[in-house]
Amino acid sequence: MITIPYTTALTTLFSYGLLFAFGQLRDLFRKFVEWWSSSNLHGYAPICLGLEDFYVRRLYLRIQDCFGRPIASAPDAWIDVVERYSNDYNKTLKRTTNTSKCLNLGSYNYLGFAAADEYCTPRVIESLKRFSPSTCSTRVDGGTTILHTQLEECVARFVGKPAAIVTGMGYVTNSAILPVLIGKGGLIISDSLNHNSIVNGARGSGATVRVFQHNTPSHLEEVLREQIAEGQPRTRRPWKKIIVVVEGIYSMEGELCKLPEIITVCKKYKAYTYLDEAHSIGAVGKTGRGVCELLGVDTADVDIMMGTFTKSFGSCGGYIAASKEVIEYLKYTCPAHLYATSISPPAAQQILSSIQVILGEDGSSRGAQKLARIRENSNFFRSELQKMGFEVLGDNDSPVMPIMLYNPAKIPAFSRECLKRNVAVVTVAFPATPLLLARARICISASHTREDLIKGLEVISQVGDLVGIKYFPAEPKKQQEEGRVKLE
Amino acid sequence: MASIVMDVMKTALDWVPGALNAPFARAVLFGVPIGGHYVVEALLVVVILFLLLQKSYKPPKKPLTEREVDELCEDWVPESLIPPITEEMNYEPPILESAAGPHTVIKGKEVVNFASANYLGLIGHEKLIESCTDALDKYGVGSCGPRGFYGTIDVHLDCESKIAKFLGTPDSILYSYGISTMFSAIPAFCKKGDIIVVDDGVHWGIQNGLHLSRSTIVYFKHNDMQSLESTLEKITRENKRASKMRRYIVVEALYQNSGKLAPLDVIIRLKEKYRFRVLLDESNSFGVLGESGRGLTEHFGVPVGKIDIITAAMGNALATCGGFCTGSVRVVDHQRLSSSGYVFSASLPPYLATAANTAIDLLEENPVLITKLRKNVALLWRGLAEIPGLSIASDPLSPLVYLKLKNSTGSFKKDSQLLQDIADHALNKDSVLVVASKRSTLDKCGLAAGIRLFVSAAHSESDLLKAAESLKRASELLLAGYN
Ligand SMILES: Cc1ncc(COP(=O)(O)O)c(C=O)c1O
Numbered sequence: 001m002i003t004i005p006y007t008t009a010l011t012t013l014f015s016y017g018l019l020f021a022f023g024q025l026r027d028l029f030r031k032f033v034e035w036w037s038s039s040n041l042h043g044y045a046p047i048c049l050g051l052e053d054f055y056v057r058r059l060y061l062r063i064q065d066c067f068g069r070p071i072a073s074a075p076d077a078w079i080d081v082v083e084r085y086s087n088d089y090n091k092t093l094k095r096t097t098n099t100s101k102c103l104n105l106g107s108y109n110y111l112g113f114a115a116a117d118e119y120c121t122p123r124v125i126e127s128l129k130r131f132s133p134s135t136c137s138t139r140v141d142g143g144t145t146i147l148h149t150q151l152e153e154c155v156a157r158f159v160g161k162p163a164a165i166v167t168g169m170g171y172v173t174n175s176a177i178l179p180v181l182i183g184k185g186g187l188i189i190s191d192s193l194n195h196n197s198i199v200n201g202a203r204g205s206g207a208t209v210r211v212f213q214h215n216t217p218s219h220l221e222e223v224l225r226e227q228i229a230e231g232q233p234r235t236r237r238p239w240k241k242i243i244v245v246v247e248g249i250y251s252m253e254g255e256l257c258k259l260p261e262i263i264t265v266c267k268k269y270k271a272y273t274y275l276d277e278a279h280s281i282g283a284v285g286k287t288g289r290g291v292c293e294l295l296g297v298d299t300a301d302v303d304i305m306m307g308t309f310t311k312s313f314g315s316c317g318g319y320i321a322a323s324k325e326v327i328e329y330l331k332y333t334c335p336a337h338l339y340a341t342s343i344s345p346p347a348a349q350q351i352l353s354s355i356q357v358i359l360g361e362d363g364s365s366r367g368a369q370k371l372a373r374i375r376e377n378s379n380f381f382r383s384e385l386q387k388m389g390f391e392v393l394g395d396n397d398s399p400v401m402p403i404m405l406y407n408p409a410k411i412p413a414f415s416r417e418c419l420k421r422n423v424a425v426v427t428v429a430f431p432a433t434p435l436l437l438a439r440a441r442i443c444i445s446a447s448h449t450r451e452d453l454i455k456g457l458e459v460i461s462q463v464g465d466l467v468g469i470k471y472f473p474a475e476p477k478k479q480q481e482e483g484r485v486k487l488e
Numbered sequence: 489m490a491s492i493v494m495d496v497m498k499t500a501l502d503w504v505p506g507a508l509n510a511p512f513a514r515a516v517l518f519g520v521p522i523g524g525h526y527v528v529e530a531l532l533v534v535v536i537l538f539l540l541l542q543k544s545y546k547p548p549k550k551p552l553t554e555r556e557v558d559e560l561c562e563d564w565v566p567e568s569l570i571p572p573i574t575e576e577m578n579y580e581p582p583i584l585e586s587a588a589g590p591h592t593v594i595k596g597k598e599v600v601n602f603a604s605a606n607y608l609g610l611i612g613h614e615k616l617i618e619s620c621t622d623a624l625d626k627y628g629v630g631s632c633g634p635r636g637f638y639g640t641i642d643v644h645l646d647c648e649s650k651i652a653k654f655l656g657t658p659d660s661i662l663y664s665y666g667i668s669t670m671f672s673a674i675p676a677f678c679k680k681g682d683i684i685v686v687d688d689g690v691h692w693g694i695q696n697g698l699h700l701s702r703s704t705i706v707y708f709k710h711n712d713m714q715s716l717e718s719t720l721e722k723i724t725r726e727n728k729r730a731s732k733m734r735r736y737i738v739v740e741a742l743y744q745n746s747g748k749l750a751p752l753d754v755i756i757r758l759k760e761k762y763r764f765r766v767l768l769d770e771s772n773s774f775g776v777l778g779e780s781g782r783g784l785t786e787h788f789g790v791p792v793g794k795i796d797i798i799t800a801a802m803g804n805a806l807a808t809c810g811g812f813c814t815g816s817v818r819v820v821d822h823q824r825l826s827s828s829g830y831v832f833s834a835s836l837p838p839y840l841a842t843a844a845n846t847a848i849d850l851l852e853e854n855p856v857l858i859t860k861l862r863k864n865v866a867l868l869w870r871g872l873a874e875i876p877g878l879s880i881a882s883d884p885l886s887p888l889v890y891l892k893l894k895n896s897t898g899s900f901k902k903d904s905q906l907l908q909d910i911a912d913h914a915l916n917k918d919s920v921l922v923v924a925s926k927r928s929t930l931d932k933c934g935l936a937a938g939i940r941l942f943v944s945a946a947h948s949e950s951d952l953l954k955a956a957e958s959l960k961r962a963s964e965l966l967l968a969g970y971n
Contacts, residue, residue, distance in 0.1 A: 044763055045734045047677060047796070047818065056825050068824070070640040074628040080627040082642060107632040107639070108834070114632045116625060125621055125628060132611040133620050134808050135588040135604060137942075142592070142603025145584040157638035168809060169665035171833035176696075179930055181569060196832040201511065204700055229552055229560045241566040270566050303569060312832035315630045316664065329570040335692045335928045340667040341803030346620070347837060350629040426637040487586045
């Protein structure tokens with residue numbers, strides 16, 4: 001739970017109020033101008049509606065340069081950020097040919113498979129030559145190559161489930177598979193901070209959706225009891241089935257799911273569990289098998305295990321792992337399996353090879369080293385940030401660590417100042433977070449060296465002082481040093 | 489005692505009509521003579537209103553006790569997660585052992601491949617592979633982040649401007665998966681209260697987008713312009729507020745579910761008449777239709793600016809993955825923050841964007857690919873003439889050749905099983921890979937099942953003839969009882 005200091009909340013609200021007021025004022029002028037030059041699209045309602053457009057025009061455009069920064073390299077520990085300039089007050093940004101080398105604290109490159117890898121890349125290129133970039137066909141038609149079947153077996157084995165199905169995009173995995181599993185008369189109970197793809201899938205399914213307080217098993221139990229007792233709205237029929245959807249690591253909070261408690265509750269009330277491991281698979285757990293391994297949950301207790309390959313594995317696509325029957329049913333009717341181009345063969349090979357590295361099947365201990373490294377790196381970075389007095393969210397062992405910024409003016413300030421000092425960070429604001437809870441998000445990678453991290457910490461500390469986001473008192477220097485010595 | 493009551497009753501009953509009639513018998517209110525019965529009726533109305541306004545009886549609401557809730561939870565039995573697995577669900581797709589080019593290997597045997605929408609034959613193209621290899625070396629495989637957060641690689645921007653330049657639109661936006669393009673782009677522009685008129689044969693990606701948009705959806709008959717016109721007419725006439733709402737027509741250029749071509753000239757005329765915006769899915773026509781492969785707009789000579797939003801999957805003619813959406817700067821920019829599949833998903837792997845770049849270059853350099861493709865389609869048509877039991881339902885220009893049963897069994901399942909048998913026969917006996925259409929239980933499309941042949945510019949004449957002959961033999965054998 002985040003508790004905002006009173007004054008911070010006040011200043012934040014005031015800033016947004018000011019931005020809003022000026023935005024409205026400018027809109028008023030714009031109306032006059034548009035009225036003058038009456039548009040030729042007479043008879044059509046405007047294609048972008050007032051308020052959603054307002055946010056973009058009047059708030060987002062001011063700080064547009066902090067988002068979507070193009071890079072000209074692999075998203076590895078260091079990236080070449082392409083410099084941009086604007087001649088119209090940030091309305092449009094133009095690329096230059098200059099780049100600056102920055103420390104990458106933004107990509108989901110948890111295990112460092114994003115860049116060329118001695119084991120994976122040659123195999124990927126070999127698959128590219130053998131299979132071309134695409135099959136131009138769906139999985140049920142002519143889009144299943146031997147790589148696809150190998151991949152599904154390999155993923156099932158890695159995740160610890162009897163079978164798996166793979167699609168070419170994580171987002172689609174959620175949004176096309178939830179509707180297959182549940183429909184009208186069913187109930188989806190979703191964590192309040194679940195990813196948009198889950199929200200979309202739930203909405204697309206036609207099932208009733210209820211939300212429980214973020215990562216709070218007791219509230220989940222409350223909701224479950226209430227819903228089972230009440231049944232469907234109006235008809236009061238009992239629910240056909242209930243699916244509880246949670247994530248392994250919440251990407252905007254850096255928090256680990258309280259999976260053991262949630263599983264206990266779900267079992268007690270006979271609800272099915274759907275676990276999205278987009279950020280946790282590969283990144284946590286002793287052998288990289290995700291939150292189940294980390295928190296000691298038997299994978300047999302999770303009905304549907306979902307995950308993506310865009311993060312730890314440095315590829316693209318998503319999977320569902322479940323019982324043989326569920327996968328067979330999904331393969332029979334899931335639209336992503338029937339209608340979507342199958343996952344690109346080289347990308348499939350990247351996943352296969354990276355899992356082999358993680359499991360040590362490449363004949364080296366690189367995988368184990370990577371896993372140890374990300375854990376060490378994350379915990380080091382997190383504790384250092386906390387010592388400096390930043391308000392850092394999330395749990396230990398999680399490679400995602402949000403730093404709270406709150407005030408809208410601090411978003412671009414933090415991002416730009418860091419970039420000036422060659423550190424690329426991600427800032428997140430509304431609509432990805434609640435309006436008042438803007439934050440910067442650090443993603444740590446196994447490919448960061450200790451020097452990289454120390455440089456990152458120095459810059460963040462400097463900028464933190466400059467921007468004024470050290471909301472907590474810093475620990476005395478001496479203790480800090482001791483802490484560091486101990487950690488090393 | 490009783491008689492007194494009776495008496496009183498009697499006099500009262502006598503009095504009532506008299507009393508009611510007498511004073512009002514000739515009363516005239518606003519020029520209407522009021523008979524006594526009006527008074528009674530008025531009284532009744534008052535009583536009814538009074539009763540209606542009373543709070544209806546509700547049993548006092550007592551919350552369930554913990555024990556009761558416990559029992560209810562105990563008693564509740566959920567359905568199983570999936571329905572029972574039946575025989576028909578068990579389908580093993582062919583497993584390819586080499587690239588899905590015009591010829592591929594299945595179970596160690598070389599087969600002619602008509603299952604890949606590799607229209608221009610770019611699968612396995614040397615230049616494509618070469619550029620992808622370079623990209624893989626430079627950028628790795630995945631982009632490890634959404635576009636907003638360092639997932640924008642320079643090749644994405646190059647690819648976006650290349651597509652826009654190729655089509656002659658102001659800007660375009662890349663999606664990381666073809667199917668997500670439509671179902672993200674539609675909800676970005678259509679919200680509750682908007683009206684969408686849509687062909688009832690559109691593919692699932694569009695259907696899902698429509699559903700997610702929560703707009704009012706009105707279907708018109710598949711590729712039937714009269715039906716479209718009457719639908720538009722009806723909406724405009726019936727809905728006084730229509731001009732204040734956003735109105736869209738959603739069509740596919742070349743329908744994945746039938747191979748039919750949308751008559752864009754008519755659609756544009758209707759759109760302008762009724763002032764609807766048009767959303768066009770060019771997944772199967774981009775790179776295929778028109779002199780230089782610019783799609784349906786070029787084919788009909790319609791300026792591309794007349795179409796408000798164009799989407800396409802790149803997993804067909806361009807032989808890569810992903811999708812794009814193109815239109816005015818406003819349309820594109822709006823999606824960069826409002827389209828969920830763009831904002832909340834990792835970006836397209838850079839090597840696939842490079843592949844798209846190269847594919848467009850190849851297309852521009854070799855317009856002959858398009859003529860070759862057209863020639864091949866015509867060849868296949870000639871070969872398939874007089875095929876027993878089946879008829880070609882697709883447009884003569886469509887590289888997706890769609891064979892329908894002449895006499896449907898009346899059920900999609902049975903039809904598609906029958907067609908699957910033909911496809912199996914062709915694969916096992918003649919090494920020709922063709923596919924029967926399959927439909928998800930979520931798909932609302934009601935069009936007939938068919939065998940789909942994806943013709944490629946890389947097919948040779950003998951490939952096409954072989955496929956035609958094989959299908960003829962198979963259908964002769966398997967459809968004998970259905971003519
Ligand atoms: C929890 C969760 N699920 C699904 C996704 C979507 O995955 P992809 O980027 O592969 O589409 C994400 C990505 O950000 C995610 O965080």
